[in-house]
Amino acid sequence: MARAAVWKTRADCDRVWEVLADGWSFPGWVVGAARVRAVDADWPDPGTRIHHSVGLWPGLLHDSTEVVRSVPRSELVLHARAWPFGVAEILLRLTERDGGCEIEMREHAITPPWKWLPDLVQDWSVYPRNRECLRRLSLIAEHATDPTAGTAGEV
Numbered sequence: 001m002a003r004a005a006v007w008k009t010r011a012d013c014d015r016v017w018e019v020l021a022d023g024w025s026f027p028g029w030v031v032g033a034a035r036v037r038a039v040d041a042d043w044p045d046p047g048t049r050i051h052h053s054v055g056l057w058p059g060l061l062h063d064s065t066e067v068v069r070s071v072p073r074s075e076l077v078l079h080a081r082a083w084p085f086g087v088a089e090i091l092l093r094l095t096e097r098d099g100g101c102e103i104e105m106r107e108h109a110i111t112p113p114w115k116w117l118p119d120l121v122q123d124w125s126v127y128p129r130n131r132e133c134l135r136r137l138s139l140i141a142e143h144a145t146d147p148t149a150g151t152a153g154e155v
Helices: 013-021 023-029 120-143
Strands: 003-009 035-038 050-054 059-073 074-081 087-095 100-109
Touching: 003 120, 013 023, 013 087, 013 100, 013 120, 023 035, 023 050, 023 120, 035 059, 100 120
Parallel strands: none
Antiparallel strands: 003 100, 035 050, 050 059, 059 074, 074 087, 087 100
């Protein structure tokens, strides 16, 4: 399985889940997501999608991310699409820790062309991005007002 980025937040898992369950917050915490165009009404139920654009304007790719598995306040498995680059499976797992929430994120390409890269190369290439995604997710969940927030949460 892919190398996990892990982040500890002061927000509890209920609050982190609220952010994940708000599809419109997606570009606020997902590095590279430029905007959301639509969110299926029952997000994050399995089979629902966020229709997003990724990249830097004006070179945006329009695609979607679909929920594969959803366990409220605990786990979310997504298939993120960005044609022509393929599909990645993303696991987000929430665990209560010391009055806060530990957030784990794993990402692995499941279709060509990136699927052809060795696992170690995939892991090291997405790890910094995923760590930053978790930092942003944590800041949104905490509604941080302290300018030093988000600087020491990596586990």
